[in-house]
Amino acid sequence: MITLYDLAFDNELRPSPYCWRAKLALKHKGLAWRDEPVGFNEKDKIAFAQSQIVPVLHDGTAVVKDSWAIALHLDKAYPDKPLFPNDPVKAHARFVNGWSDTAVHGLIFPMVVGDMLDTVRPQDRDYIIESRSKRIGTTDFAAFQKKARETGVTAFRQVLEPARRVLNQQPFLSGDAPAYADYILFGSFLWPHTFTKKLDLLDKNDVVWGWRECMFDLFDGFGRKVKTA
Ligand SMILES: N[C@@H](CCC(=O)N[C@@H](CS)C(=O)NCC(=O)O)C(=O)O
The missing domain is CATH 1.20.1050.10 (Glutathione S-transferase Yfyf (Class Pi); Chain A, domain 2)
Structure with missing residues (x-):
């Protein structure tokens, strides 16, 4: 099960460009994920990842913070449809x-x-x-x-x-x-x-x-x- 911690604004708006990178990378891989909205004052939700910022990806036992690191993780864990074709x-x-x-x-x-x-x-x-x-x-x-x-x-x-x-x-x-x-x-x-x-x-x-x-x-x-x- 993959969980993505995504920045939430009011009315369920999701603007974070870094979270969009992660979501688009997940879509590219054809992976489903559980969405976890995080408000600016809900940093306790991502404390387990020792992070103050999102995106944070929780994939099985892997906890990955930073969108670039998430892309690298996804490519390693799910080699089909590479995000970096070469x-x-x-x-x-x-x-x-x-x-x-x-x-x-x-x-x-x-x-x-x-x-x-x-x-x-x-x-x-x-x-x-x-x-x-x-x-x-x-x-x-x-x-x-x-x-x-x-x-x-x-x-x-x-x-x-x-x-x-x-x-x-x-x-x-x-x-x-x-x-x-x-x-x-x-x-x-x-x-x-x-x-x-x-x-x-x-x-x-x-x-x-x-x-x-x-x-x-x-x-x-x-x-x-x-x-x-
Ligand atoms: N280098 C990080 C940047 C992540 C980042 O700056 N996220 C912002 C949202 S766009 C954040 O979580 N901000 C929380 C805050 O300002 O308290 C990445 O690529 O994931």
Whole structure:
């Protein structure tokens, strides 16, 4: 039995890009899992894994934290349908992982932090104000988000250029078919998608937009069916 501890916002929203990576990896493997929602103030649920953050995967006797470690675990435990079809692809995926965590998320976060505060569970609001205000230097999340969006979308589209160049040459970041590198970046899009309204991150003429549509269609529209605010 596999259990995935997944970050929960209010109304059952599940925005965490890292948890999306884990869920997409499980889908890729065709594995079923038991879902365990974790609010920001429910860290006791993942204390057994010595973790303060999610995703955490509990698979039989294996306890795995960190989405990259989860992907490696799944590939080892379930070798069918590899997430890293060969080693050069794994190196490429590792780059996409670091690039998404830093450059991509660094530009998305300021543009969604106000909506994040509005959609977390009511009991988690104080935690988010306390922890995220330290990152943005203010407690006026709405004003900060508004200002960030003035220039943020253009900057975000620019930061996608490396992915755009790859997607101009091949349908997926992983090659002819989607694999883990695609799940990493798609997870980054699902993050704001779940709780943010009126934020057009992509232009319809962008090759990344077409790729994202294909990713939404994957696994019988798994991404299209996610609950949104
Ligand atoms: N490097 C970790 C990052 C995980 C992470 O930052 N998770 C966030 C949710 S998106 C979290 O659990 N935050 C809890 C908190 O801020 O208290 C991974 O890839 O799994």
